[in-house]
Amino acid sequence: MEAVQATAFGGPSVLTVTELPDLSPGPGQITIDVTHAAVGLIDLFIRQGVYKDRPGMPQPSFIPGLEVTGTVRALGAGVADFKVGEPVVAMSQTGTGGYASVYVAAAPFVVSLAGHDIDPAIAVSMIPNAAMAFAALTEVAHLKQGESVLVHGALGGLSSAFPGMAKQLGASRVIGTVRPSKLEAAGSTRLPYDRIVDSTQLPDVFGDEKFDVVIDPVGGDVRTRSLELMGPGGRLIAAGNASGDWEHTISDNRLWLGSITIAGFNAGAFMPSHPHVLRPALEAARAAVAAGLGETVVEALGFSQAAEAHERMENRSLAGRLVLTPGS
Structure with a gap:
């Protein structure tokens, strides 16, 4: 071979x-x-x-x-x-x-x-990550019908699977963030975001708007600034470290004062220890992509x-x- x-x-x-x-x-x-x-x-x-x-x-x-x-x-x-x-x-x-x-x-x-009429290049690009998005949103973030979701690195491999899955699970709105160099591409994306904004403008770009769930595969300063975009009961899922900032930390006092939860999601660690999630996750991912919610x-x-x-x-x-x- x-x-x-x-x-x-x-x-x-x-x-x-x-x-x-x-x-x-x-x-x-x-x-x-x-x-x-x-x-x-x-x-x-x-x-x-x-x-x-x-x-x-x-x-x-x-x-x-x-x-x-x-x-x-x-x-x-x-x-x-x-x-x-x-x-x-x-x-x-x-x-x-x-x-x-x-x-x-x-x-x-x-x-x-x-x-299922799914292009194989789209299938391999989106279905596995959409399955991970399903697991993260249902098992870790416990997304509820009508809640709002913010996704950092909106066009990235894992991130791009979250808007479709979140919409399929009943999210009221899904907003993405990207670096300034990706804004032009974000303007023409077919991914089902309600809006995509410049990540360097966080948190001011949202005014008083808050999110129930934040998906962060970026890390670093983006993760810290995300805390200002979450109200009491908000859940941030640390799902990667694309920033490469391996020394980044957050004060736990900010969590209890704001009544905010941060949870890690590493698919390689989570899925083998939660095998019951795998089949429904893959089937939900296939359904979302077949419905056109993973076009990238x-x-x-x-x-x-x-x-x-x-x-x-x-x-x-x-x-x-x-x-x-x-x-x-």
């Missing part, structure tokens, strides 16, 4: 295309002939070695990639809910393996696309352009999603 390997921790140049033996499914697993593999910010952090000292994290050489779409190649023992040739989307349990022409997935982390710009590059894809992610020159395709 064709695969992109990270031969060491470091910059994008450590990514190389290679040929490896084809994979076979074990019990409870599915192999997938991959057509598209999503490129996400977490792929960059893993490649850079940000998490290299944490137990269970991959060590070179490894194949990056958390999400793929394609068709079922073979079924392992005990898998009865899928058929060979069926179009599917799959999520990783390990945070690796996606940048390959053949992918092994645990069956519970796979959802069928059969009977997707650009496809070949496996040979994996380093370029990571460079573009690092310099923030994107206003949508990147996917990689084998055979080019």
Whole structure:
């Protein structure tokens, strides 16, 4: 099989295309002939070695990639809910393996696309993240009908899944924030935001407006300023650290004085320990994307352009999603 390997921790140049033996499914697993593999910010952090000292994290050489779409190649023992040739989307349990022409997935982390008119590039870009949005909004933020949601980094991979899922779950309004360089792209997005604003203008841009739920995959100063946009009972979900500010802290006194909750959501940690959420999350995500609530710009590059894809992610020159395709 064709695969992109990270031969060491470091910059994008450590990514190389290679040929490896084809994979076979074990019990409870599915192999997938991959057509598209999503490129996400977490792929960059893993490649850079940000998490290299944490137990269970991959060590070179490894194949990056958390999400793929394609068709079922073979079924392992005990898998009865899928058929060979069926179009599917799959999520990783390990945070690796996606940048390959053949992918092994645990069956519970796979959802069928059969009977759903969803472009495979959109499917891999949106369904896994929408499933995570469902889990974060229902299990962690406990979003209620009619509540308002603020999403930072509005056009980013994970963030872009939240407006559609929040609307499907009954949010009254969903507002996004982006850096000034992304405002033009935000003006033409088809994602179902009610409004997208300049994040450097927080909190003043909202006047007295408050939000029930804030989704923050950005971190740093954006997280601190978000506290001024939340009323009593507000919940902030720390869902990433795109800012790269790993030393950022918030005084707990601000939380009890404002009666505000901050909760972390890390899909890699949360989903394995809450397996009952996975199937309804994937099915809700598929429904949201099939309903047109996940329309975003997707650009496809070949496996040979994996380093370029990571460079573009690092310099923030994107206003949508990147996917990689084998055979080019």
